[in-house]
Amino acid sequence: MKCHDIRQTFISYLDNEATPLEQLQIREHLAECADCRAEMAILARLQSRLRSSLKAEAAQVEPSPQAWARLQARLSACPIDLPDCRKGLMARLGLLRSDHQTEYKEGASSSNTDQDWSFIAEPLNPRQRLVWTTRWPARGKAHRRSKRELIVKNKPEDDLLDVTSEKGN
């Protein structure tokens, strides 16, 4: 796959939203392409900065203490006929659980951004072999031995995306 095409999936990959096929294609491509590894590292850092910046901005502000009183005054000024089905609705729907999350969980995101991305920026030791294992039939570039000795094995018992390294001969 060409760099331009594969890069369209980088954001969803970092957000853990890429499909298994996309994940496999990206990992295969990254193993061969230094430019895309650099791009992935920059995007991961951008996402991390974005999260920090947005959460820091939001942490500075709070609704005013008068917000509820203002709302109550407006509700009283324009009363509406509440339907019978509304009676006890909030409790019935479980909207008033005491343990409900009212504030966003800081740092609870399910993304790849905070993972250790050093592996994509680390130069491969020429003596070290990067071995990708997959149940799928090996095909295309990944099947060929590259200058970095990328090898795709076909072992049915291996995990789909198990990436391991082992000492070369």
Place this chain on the structure above:
Amino acid sequence: MGWSNHDRVEDEKNFTALFQQYKNLVYKTAYLMLGSTRDAEDALQEVFLKVHRSLDTFDPSRGAFTTWIYRITVNHCLNRQRRRSITVFPLREMPGYHPSPESQIMKDQVLEQALDSLSDKLRVVVVLRYYADLPYAEIGEILDVPLGTVKSRLNQALSNMRQSLAPSPAEDAVLAKAIPNQEDAQ
């Protein structure tokens, strides 16, 4: 059957609790979308008026309550921006914006500029994803767009920001050192 005084008192008590639970979600999302505390206060009022009036139309079989309240908040913000036909104010240029000293340390002004340059429809997906940490599927439900559209908007948003954020010299140096030239590696 009608509403007795007890029913009304109970409803008001529950609605107060609902407001306390979700006020930050609404207020902070609106603040990040609209860029001013005054507009976020207005959004908080309008969103909860709407929630109060239409709570009986909420259908839990069609999605979570948080998805519903996010949708009302986001629609309010997008409509407000559309009516005013303006782009989002950069936060630091707002008259009432006085960040605390602690936040100044955390500020990333270059990033804020890049964020401010996004259109409203790109900014909203960035806020929902990277502030609220919502999964793509829920963002799609909130905005009533397919999953593919969420992906492409996030892609476009970060690509635009990536263009306006040239890597710092320090970052360049680290990357150059860490990623050897293919020919050199041979």
